[in-house]
Amino acid sequence: MKKIIAANWKNNGDKKFIKNYFEYFSKNLNNTNKNEIIFFPPDLYMDQIDKYKKQSNFSLGGQTLNTAGSDSDGSDLVLTSGTSSEMYINNGCSYILIGHSEIRQFSNFLIDGPKMDRRWTERETIILALQGSDSLQVIFCVGENEDDKNAGDTHTILSEQLDDLCYLKVKPKKFIVAYEPVWAIGSGKIPTLEDISFIHRFIKSSILEKLSSLKEKDIMVLYGGSVNLKNAKDILCAPHVDGVLIGGASLKVKEFTSICNLKI
Numbered sequence: 001m002k003k004i005i006a007a008n009w010k011n012n013g014d015k016k017f018i019k020n021y022f023e024y025f026s027k028n029l030n031n032t033n034k035n036e037i038i039f040f041p042p043d044l045y046m047d048q049i050d051k052y053k054k055q056s057n058f059s060l061g062g063q064t065l066n067t068a069g070s071d072s073d074g075s076d077l078v079l080t081s082g083t084s085s086e087m088y089i090n091n092g093c094s095y096i097l098i099g100h101s102e103i104r105q106f107s108n109f110l111i112d113g114p115k116m117d118r119r120w121t122e123r124e125t126i127i128l129a130l131q132g133s134d135s136l137q138v139i140f141c142v143g144e145n146e147d148d149k150n151a152g153d154t155h156t157i158l159s160e161q162l163d164d165l166c167y168l169k170v171k172p173k174k175f176i177v178a179y180e181p182v183w184a185i186g187s188g189k190i191p192t193l194e195d196i197s198f199i200h201r202f203i204k205s206s207i208l209e210k211l212s213s214l215k216e217k218d219i220m221v222l223y224g225g226s227v228n229l230k231n232a233k234d235i236l237c238a239p240h241v242d243g244v245l246i247g248g249a250s251l252k253v254k255e256f257t258s259i260c261n262l263k264i
C-alpha cells in the first residue's frame with residue numbers, strides 16, 4: 001500500500017550538503033518504489049532541490065506558512081518575513097506543514113497597527129496559516145506534550161487541535177495529519193506500536209465526526225517523532241499508519257534512502 005515518507009529538514013543543510021545528498025539519493029532511490037516521498041527543506045534551498053526532481057520521484061513542501069491569509073475583518077495581512085502559498089507553488093511545492101510543535105511553541109507574534117496591537121495566540125496563528133493554505137496540500141501536525149500525556153489528556157488535546165482543521169477554506173481531496181507526540185521528537189523515545197495505532201484510529205474518527213462529509217479513505221495519518229531505519233518498517237506496517245514524518249534521520253542520506261526503499 002502506498003505510504004508517505006516525509007523528510008522534515010528544519011533549519012539544516014547548505015548548498016554543498018544538498019548537492020552531495022541528492023547525488024546519492026538520485027542514484028540509490030529504488031525507482032519502482034510506490035511510496036510518496038516529500039522533502040520539507042528550508043525555503044532558501046527550495047529552488048536548488050527542485051532541480052533534482054527530474055532525476056528522482058519526490059515532491060517538495062514548505063515547513064510553515066505564516067501569511068497569505070487575511071486578518072479577522074477579511075482584509076489582506078501584510079507581514080514582514082511572511083511567505084505566501086503562491087511563493088511555495090512558484091518554487092515547485094505541492095505540500096505545506098502546518099502546526100509543527102516547534103512552530104506552535106514560537107508562533108505567537110505581535111502585530112501592531114490600528115486593527116491589531118496585541119499578541120496573537122498560538123491558535124489564531126495556526127488558523128491564519130490554514131486560511132492561507134488554499135491550493136497546497138496541508139499536512140497538519142498535532143501532538144500532546146509530556147505533561148498532557150502524563151495527565152491522561154492526550155485525546156482532549158488532539159481533539160482541540162483537530163478542531164482547527166474546520167477553518168480550511170477549501171476542503172482538500174485528502175486530509176493528511178501528522179501525529180507527532182512532542183515528547184518523542186528528537187528524544188529517541190517512541191510510543192508503543194499499539195498506542196500509535198490506537199491514536200491514529202482516534203484521529204481518523206475524530207476528523208470524521210467534525211467533517212461528516214468525508215470518508216475514512218480520504219484521511220491519512222502519518223507518525224512523526226524519533227523515526228529511524230530501525231523502527232520505520234514496524235511503524236509503517238502498524239494499522240492506521242499511512243506514513244512517517246522524519247526529522248533527524250532524514251538528514252542522513254543513506255539512512256533516509258533505505259527507509260524510502262523499504263518494501264512495506
Ligand code: PGA
Nearest residue numbers: 185186225226246247248
Ligand atoms: P525527529 O523529528 O524525527 O528528529 O524526532 C521529527 C519532526 O520534528 O518532525
